[in-house]
Amino acid sequence: MSWFTTTLRSYPEIAIFLSLGIGYWIGGKSYRGFTLGAVTATLLAAIAIGQLGITVSANVKSVFFLMFLSAVGYGVGPQFVRGIAKDGLPQALFSVVQCILCLAAPYVAAKLAGYSVGSAAGLFAGSQTISASMGLATDAMNRLWLPADQTKALLDAMPTAYAVTYIFGTIGSALILATLGPKLLGIDLVAACKEYEATLGGAQESGGAAVAWHQYELRAYRIAEHGPAVGLTVAQAEVRSPEGARLFVERIRRSGVLQDAKLDDVLQAGDVVAVAGRREHLVAMLGPRGTEVDDPELLAVPAEGVDVYVTNKEVDGKTLQELAARPLARGVFLRRIKRGATETPIPILPSTRLHRGDTVTIIGRTQDTTAAAKDLGVLDRPTGAADIAFVGFAITLGALIGAVVIKVGAIPITLSTAGGALIAGIVFGWLRAIHPTFGRIPEPTIWFMNSVGLNVFIAVVGITAGPGFVSGLQQLGVSLFLWGIFATSVPLILGMFIAKYIFKFHPAILLGICAGARTTTAALGMICDAAKSQVPGLGYTVTYAGGNTLLTIWGMVIVMLLT
Missing domain, CATH: 3.30.70.1450 (Regulator of K+ conductance, C-terminal domain)
Structure with missing residues (x-):
């Protein structure tokens, strides 16, 4: 054991990979439908390994976090821009309102409970299940220019609060939206989805x-x-x-x-x-x-099923019924529509509208699918090659912009390199959607940048914070868990009523809109199960893009509010 401990201290990279291995293994297990997920499991594994007193360079954490944020921005870019600029504007505005509530509740909880800035940042990240915010919170706390021991205490408190509040943040948000939400709002979710499908042409099913x-x-x-x-x-x-x-x-x-x-x-x-x-x-x-x-x-007709990335301005916003009348649609059948970074499945109904950035799967004769693909956009044939030059330049440009510090009086204002990488990812992801001749990043690469990038960051955070975790949990455990319930529940409940009575969203997509603004994919799954329909997913993608961006940035904002 002594040799093992000494080896990990000498080669901290081994500790990182050990944390990832344990985290992904445990995170992939489920018990009666509940799973910790890779992020939480990796954090807990890293905290346990961190008890050995292992030192990891902070540069490792920064490199992988920039990679993660760039991938996040790249994935949500097309939906984020479209949501702000077009018919998704009400949903985009709602995501801003929901995100403000999600910031306000943890802020109020931290002030009332007297938590430190580090605990407050962890409380926010865990209760809103937005792990990425801890990266921007870390940058913000490092810029407070406090003595090194005080900064370390704040950074060590953050993963403790995150780990305690994350579990209810995940389970609770899903239960509130999928189970409690329809009862509070008086919604018959199944009937609402059937009625919404009928307005889109779903009544012609036979x-x-x-x-x-x-x-x-x-x-x-x-x-x-x-x-x-x-x-x-x-x-x-x-x-x-x-x-x-x-x-x-x-x-x-x-x-x-x-x-x-x-x-x-x-x-x-x-x-x-x-x-x-x-x-x-x-x-x-x-x-x-x-x-x-x-x-x-x-x-023996040559036939194939292909994915097509929709880019044509002429088909953007048109219904499937309108597109079916186009000459090049002859002989082509639509099997699947995926939208957004989460690849949300979109119902195939006559009045369902396609948007640039969607990926559709079409089947038919090879000559027909090739012609239809040219009409819709570009073929997205499987390939393992990623445009790494595109990725490198995007992260570099974003980080350089984020590194600029503007002083207003004595207050330094900056996006930080992490915030710059996120915004650059959004811009470059949008550019890829409208000009898909460059910047291709295959789905497996996006997954790697997203999942492994974040989890390496989390592993380093956990290993570094390990020694102070136990004492922090003993001091704040029960009260922190209860405040986490408050911070998770209040914004969601208020958001549902705002969505119904102020924004007046259709009941069939209302809960999907709320789930997207809180970036809780688990809740969307439960909502669709309860609805016995994929219709709630129509409200998920625009608000997810806005929520994922704002909630990540709030990690920096909550530190600024509390200092």
Whole structure:
């Protein structure tokens, strides 16, 4: 044990990786639906390892935190800019109101309880489950120019308060929004989502457009003598389908010869046609009157499913129903829409609107998906290569701007390098959304920068604070936990009533909006489960972008307010 301790003290990098290994392993376990998560588990593991008295360079923490904040900004950039500039403005304004409440409650709690600045910053970070704020709080406390021992005491108090308040911050926020919220607001969440889906065209679910853009099949049918399709062009035959039932003639076998179908091809008796469409439409409309044929060669149509990054200004803000009428949508079916840094699934309904920055998964013949992709934006084919030059320059530029200090009287005003990296990430992420020819960072790389960047920072914080954790917990434990409940609950409850009675958001998306402003993905999951619908996710992305940015910055602000 003595050798192990001496080795960790001599090689602190081993202690960091040990903290990460334990944290991710324990954080991935769940008990009856509850999990600590990687951040909290890594912090607790690092605090335990820190009892050995290990010293880690603060530069390690700074490097990984800048990487993390840049990734956060990159992910939320398109939604953040769109939310401020366009139809998401009410939701963006609400996220500001909610974030102010989330700052005010911990501030009031810290003042009433007489907590130090470090404990207050940890109370804020834990109760609002915004781990990233501790980085900006650390920068702010280091700029107080206090004696080294006082600064260390403040920094050591922060992870203690965070660890004590985080658990209820996670569980409590989910329960308040998903369970208590509908009762307090008098919302029948299931009925509200069904009604909202109906306003978006979801009522056409039986054979209608609301379901016509999902997975499809390709089947072969022989056109009967005197059949209704005889003498019609392919285009005329396709439009005879009931409204919303999108069926497409992809190929034709005529007199034993295969050919790709063209819109002006005239169908003849005896032709065998390959028809693409949703299974129930093929069965209901062609099954009773058509003779299905087993023709493997005819059905061997090159098809693929591809992700498309939406960038075209002409499709931004248009509904799926409008987009389905575009010529290049022929033969293409929509399987999935993902939006925002959290890849929130968006319901596929006729009145669902696409926005630049969305990622859609389309399926169909290769030539059709390629044409549709060019119409929507750019193909987002899988690749493991990241534009590291883009990442490096973005972080450098943001950190340089953040390093500038402007003195107002005797008060130094600065974004800090961390704040600058966050803002640079937002700007460069938005630029990537509108000009996707550069700056590609694959999802696995974003995950690494986000998750590992933050957790290395947390590990260093925990290892450094380890020796003072136990005594701090003994002094503040129970009262700190109770104040954490207050700081978590009050902003959410007030925010829900403000969202309903002042902003007058639709009940179906109201709770999703609140969850986004508090950046609590766990709550969104519980809300969608309770609603039996993905509709609440429509309100999540814009407020998440605003909340994630402001709550992170509040880590610096709460230090300034209390000093």
